[in-house]
Amino acid sequence: MARLLAVAGALDLLVRRVGQVAAWLAVALMLVIVFDVITRHFLVLGSTKLQDLEWHLHAALFLLTLGYAYVEGAHVRIDILHARFGPRTAAWVELLGATLMLAPFCLVVLYYGYAFWERSFMMDEGSASQTGLPHRWVIKAFLLFGFGFLFLAALGAASRSLAILLGAPAGPTHPEHQEVGL
Amino acid sequence: MAQYGPGLSLSMLAVLMVLLFTGFPVAWCLAGVGLVYAGLGMLLDVFNPMQLFLVVSRIWGGVAENLVLVAVPMFIFMGVMLERSGVARSLLEILSILLRRVPGGLALAVVLMGTIMAATTGIVGASVVMLGMLALPVMAERGYDKPTTAGVIASSGTLGILIPPSIMLVIMADLLAIPVGDLFTGAVFPGLVLAGLYAIYIMVVGVLRPRAMPRETEPWRGSAGELVVLLLKGFVPPTLLVALVLGSIVMGWATPTEAAGVGAFGATVLAIVNRSLTPRLLTEVVCESALTNAMIFGILCGAAIFSYVFRAMGGDDAILETIAALDLHDWQLLALLMGIIFLLGFFFDWLEITLIILPVFRPIVMMLDLGTMVPAESLLLWFAIIVAVNLQTSYLTPPFGPALFYLRQVGKDTLTLGEIYRGIIPFTLLQLLALVLCIAFPALVLWLPSVSN
Amino acid sequence: DEVHWQMAGTFPSSLPQLGTLGKRLETQIAEISGGEIEIRFYEPNALVPPLEVFDAVSVGAIDSAFSTPGFWAGKVPGLQVFGALPFGPAAPEYMAWFYFGGGKAIFDEIYAKHGIHSVMCGMLAPEGSGWFREEVPNAEAMAGMKLRFFGLGAKALEKLGVSAQLLAAPDVYPALERGVIDGLEFVQPAIDLNMGFWQIAKHYYFPGWHQQATFFDLMINQQRWDALNDMQKAQIESVCGDNVRYGIAEGEAIQFDALNELQAKGVTLHRWSDEDLAKFKAAVDEVFAEQAAADPDFKRAFESFTAFRENYKIWRDLGYLN
Numbered sequence: 034m035a036r037l038l039a040v041a042g043a044l045d046l047l048v049r050r051v052g053q054v055a056a057w058l059a060v061a062l063m064l065v066i067v068f069d070v071i072t073r074h075f076l077v078l079g080s081t082k083l084q085d086l087e088w089h090l091h092a093a094l095f096l097l098t099l100g101y102a103y104v105e106g107a108h109v110r111i112d113i114l115h116a117r118f119g120p121r122t123a124a125w126v127e128l129l130g131a132t133l134m135l136a137p138f139c140l141v142v143l144y145y146g147y148a149f150w151e152r153s154f155m156m157d158e159g160s161a162s163q164t165g166l167p168h169r170w171v172i173k174a175f176l177l178f179g180f181g182f183l184f185l186a187a188l189g190a191a192s193r194s195l196a197i198l199l200g201a202p203a204g205p206t207h208p209e210h211q212e213v214g215l
Numbered sequence: 216m217a218q219y220g221p222g223l224s225l226s227m228l229a230v231l232m233v234l235l236f237t238g239f240p241v242a243w244c245l246a247g248v249g250l251v252y253a254g255l256g257m258l259l260d261v262f263n264p265m266q267l268f269l270v271v272s273r274i275w276g277g278v279a280e281n282l283v284l285v286a287v288p289m290f291i292f293m294g295v296m297l298e299r300s301g302v303a304r305s306l307l308e309i310l311s312i313l314l315r316r317v318p319g320g321l322a323l324a325v326v327l328m329g330t331i332m333a334a335t336t337g338i339v340g341a342s343v344v345m346l347g348m349l350a351l352p353v354m355a356e357r358g359y360d361k362p363t364t365a366g367v368i369a370s371s372g373t374l375g376i377l378i379p380p381s382i383m384l385v386i387m388a389d390l391l392a393i394p395v396g397d398l399f400t401g402a403v404f405p406g407l408v409l410a411g412l413y414a415i416y417i418m419v420v421g422v423l424r425p426r427a428m429p430r431e432t433e434p435w436r437g438s439a440g441e442l443v444v445l446l447l448k449g450f451v452p453p454t455l456l457v458a459l460v461l462g463s464i465v466m467g468w469a470t471p472t473e474a475a476g477v478g479a480f481g482a483t484v485l486a487i488v489n490r491s492l493t494p495r496l497l498t499e500v501v502c503e504s505a506l507t508n509a510m511i512f513g514i515l516c517g518a519a520i521f522s523y524v525f526r527a528m529g530g531d532d533a534i535l536e537t538i539a540a541l542d543l544h545d546w547q548l549l550a551l552l553m554g555i556i557f558l559l560g561f562f563f564d565w566l567e568i569t570l571i572i573l574p575v576f577r578p579i580v581m582m583l584d585l586g587t588m589v590p591a592e593s594l595l596l597w598f599a600i601i602v603a604v605n606l607q608t609s610y611l612t613p614p615f616g617p618a619l620f621y622l623r624q625v626g627k628d629t630l631t632l633g634e635i636y637r638g639i640i641p642f643t644l645l646q647l648l649a650l651v652l653c654i655a656f657p658a659l660v661l662w663l664p665s666v667s668n
Numbered sequence: 669d670e671v672h673w674q675m676a677g678t679f680p681s682s683l684p685q686l687g688t689l690g691k692r693l694e695t696q697i698a699e700i701s702g703g704e705i706e707i708r709f710y711e712p713n714a715l716v717p718p719l720e721v722f723d724a725v726s727v728g729a730i731d732s733a734f735s736t737p738g739f740w741a742g743k744v745p746g747l748q749v750f751g752a753l754p755f756g757p758a759a760p761e762y763m764a765w766f767y768f769g770g771g772k773a774i775f776d777e778i779y780a781k782h783g784i785h786s787v788m789c790g791m792l793a794p795e796g797s798g799w800f801r802e803e804v805p806n807a808e809a810m811a812g813m814k815l816r817f818f819g820l821g822a823k824a825l826e827k828l829g830v831s832a833q834l835l836a837a838p839d840v841y842p843a844l845e846r847g848v849i850d851g852l853e854f855v856q857p858a859i860d861l862n863m864g865f866w867q868i869a870k871h872y873y874f875p876g877w878h879q880q881a882t883f884f885d886l887m888i889n890q891q892r893w894d895a896l897n898d899m900q901k902a903q904i905e906s907v908c909g910d911n912v913r914y915g916i917a918e919g920e921a922i923q924f925d926a927l928n929e930l931q932a933k934g935v936t937l938h939r940w941s942d943e944d945l946a947k948f949k950a951a952v953d954e955v956f957a958e959q960a961a962a963d964p965d966f967k968r969a970f971e972s973f974t975a976f977r978e979n980y981k982i983w984r985d986l987g988y989l990n
């Protein structure tokens with residue numbers, strides 16, 4: 034039981050740290066957009082590469098923070114009934130949801146996503162617009178990273194719920210307002 | 216597939232409803248139901264495992280490699296930054312001082328902000344989050360009742376999908392083969408009518424139920440000098456920011472999507488000028504924006520599998536066969552169609568609905584004979600706009616109303632989903648009223664496009 | 669055996685030619701096969717986002733897709749030779765090379781590497797060269813312009829100092845209206861008329877040197893194709909062959925009404941001078957050389973195409989009036 038909690042804690046920490054670092058991609062995205070808007074006005078650069086870079090940053094940002102948001106309890110829930118559940122019922126919901134819905138979804142995306150990534154890698158896919166960024170497989174790999182971390186977050190939630198069902202004290206399932214900082 | 220009838224695909228909706236109420240995250244309930252039915256389809260031999268590859272295609276092509284959605288993290292960042300740095304607070308304070316004699320003054324300010332934001336973006340998630348960030352704390356402090364607060368914010372935040380520029384109108388223009396410009400101009404009055412209806416409703420409630428929207432009873436005690444200082448502090452920074460965002464679009468420097476990034480940058484500069492931007496604050500803003508952003512994109516990822524499996528299991532056909540079987544004419548058909556779009560809005564977002572409805576209904580609509588009310592050459596345009604007004608409602612209707620989820624997440628410490636559901640009812644009725652007005656008075660839609668050509 | 673296939677569209681069925689040709693396939697194949705073959709058209713994004721259909725057909729996640737080989741520049745650059753080439757020929761010469769000049773064999777080989785059997789299945793009339801907010805006196809004046817432009821043509825224009833922009837679909841109209849971009853390339857008069865660019869940009873340029881004749885193709889997952897019997901294969905090939913005929917005839921027939929209507933709406937139609945076209949061509953030739961150096965399949969297909977055009981030249985010069 035203590036081991037389950039330790040596993041859950043370690044997984045949460047890993048996913049949270051990755052998310053906290055990835056969150057800064059929003060600042061990079063903001064700077065790229067402003068750079069594009071300003072330079073386009075004064076210089077003649079091909080903007081296609083910058084505009085490709087914008088969605089690359091957007092994709093990496095949301096993919097790498099999906100798991101972080103799960104760990105922090107930021108994915109929205111319809112909690113009309115949930116609020117009235119006792120800790121054991123809530124743990125059952127989380128255990129079953131994480132193992133029967135979230136984890137299988139991650140595995141499906143990882144399984145087919147690997148084929149998707151491999152195809153891109155084998156042909157060294159470039160931008161469809163010819164003037165954009167090359168090597169699409171680099172950004173496509175973030176699909177695998179993102180759903181990989183989400184999968185770990187699901188495992189963490191499952192082990193914590195299991196521990197609670199086995200009798201561990203039910204702390205807050207999602208330690209909200211964690212100390213933010215790196 | 217057809218041998219299982221419409222029942223199988225339609226039962227997905229029922230199962231989703233049940234699972235949503237377990238309180239497991241909405242995003243992963245969508246994904247889970249999609250997976251279960253894909254599995255069921257495999258057992259019944261109507262779904263081939265390789266089709267699940269399309270889940271990845273849809274997440275990648277529809278959500279990740281999508282230049283429009285780049286605006287979402289930027290608008291959220293702007294909203295969180297404005298809230299955390301205190302800029303938003305000063306604005307709403309000064310607005311509520313100025314509007315304190317107007318019933319529901321603060322709520323009116325939110326509608327106004329929602330309308331302005333709508334002219335810069337069509338991304339509902341971003342608008343709702345930003346308005347929620349800015350207005351929730353202040354409205355709560357002023358004693359506005361919670362359902363009303365929720366209704367005002369959620370509905371004002373969804374104006375962006377109707378008021379141009381709007382991604383929904385662009386996609387509709389494509390599917391119906393009519394000029395985007397006509398749809399943009401056609402949507403202006405319906406959007407403003409809707410905002411106007413919200414405003415009228417708010418003032419009426421403010422008069423009839425002052426406890427829902429308490430007016431300031433205390434007279435303003437400050438000196439004129441203090442008022443000027445407050446005015447400057449409250450108005451100048453946000454006005455600069457609005458001017459920057461709208462101005463960069465109007466002056467042709469930035470596209471509407473890029474304007475979101477410009478706005479985020481502007482909000483950061485304001486926080487620096489305000490001397491509130493510490494490394495700690497920036498870290499908080501960055502992390503909080505990322506969490507909210509991930510919440511929105513989680514739902515989009517879950518919907519990518521749910522709506523695909525629904526369609527692959529013959530859900531679209533079930534709907535269309537039902538319509539065909541009724542064999543209706545003209546006004547009845549129009550009414551039925553509007554009803555179906557409204558009902559589908561309980562479960563799906565506008566994109567999935569337009570993809571089902573518009574291509575199939577385009578030829579039918581072109582043959583509709585609505586007498587002298589709508590000239591035949593404007594029929595498609597008018598139809599597109601009333602569908603757009605109808606679809607805006609889909610963001611607001613429970614259980615699956617994305618605008619409600621976004622607001623729930625922003626207000627997770629203050630608002631319950633029940634309060635949000637209750638608060639949205641009158642606004643949904645106002646949407647229906649706007650829809651009826653656009654149908655009864657086609658000139659609302661058609662006049663502006665006719666004079667701007 | 670009956671065949672029930674899903675076909676992913678990459679353009680909405682409402683768009684003339686781009687979409688209607690795919691939709692037409694659905695009805696024609698049902699008629700010619702007496703209902704034995706159903707190839708159902710799905711709107712773009714309904715099942716698959718347009719740029720993802722190549723992978724989806726290749727792995728068999730969807731049976732087929734209706735698209736143009738030019739879409740796959742980023743994945744399989746060699747296929748660009750089979751979509752449309754800047755300063756490429758008009759339809760008869762292009763088809764002559766494809767069907768009789770060795771093009772089809774290379775096309776089949778390239779697709780086969782990706783588990784796809786593709787049948788040429790449509791042809792578009794020449795495109796317009798672009799919509800501009802201001803009159804463009806000559807090719808040099810394009811230097812510094814911001815244009816929404818794709819593909820090999822965009823690469824060539826960058827050599828002339830144009831800044832190519834990649835805009836989100838909903839941004840295109842406001843961007844053109846507000847001057848974020850100075851112009852854009854879309855398709856051809858009959859299609860562009862519906863898009864309403866004339867409401868903002870009043871100068872429409874021709875000829876579309878970047879894209880004269882454009883092939884569309886029906887990509888089919890190899891295993892699904894192999895599972896057909898000979899009659900079914902012949903039915904699909906016949907319907908597609910007929911779709912090429914239909915596309916050319918329709919494409920030629922629908923442009924003049926659109927052009928007249930555009931003029932009535934106040935659009936000025938321009939034609940690039942021969943000197944300007946020569947400058948575009950020089951830039952395009954540089955791009956071809958780069959592409960051929962970078963990709964062996966592109967090189968092979970392009971050399972076959974160029975050799976055919978050399979041989980064809982004597983016939984073109986003698987046999988035709990101009």
Ligand code: NA
Nearest residue numbers: 333336375380
């Ligand atoms: Na908008």
Ligand code: NA
Nearest residue numbers: 560561609615
């Ligand atoms: Na809804």
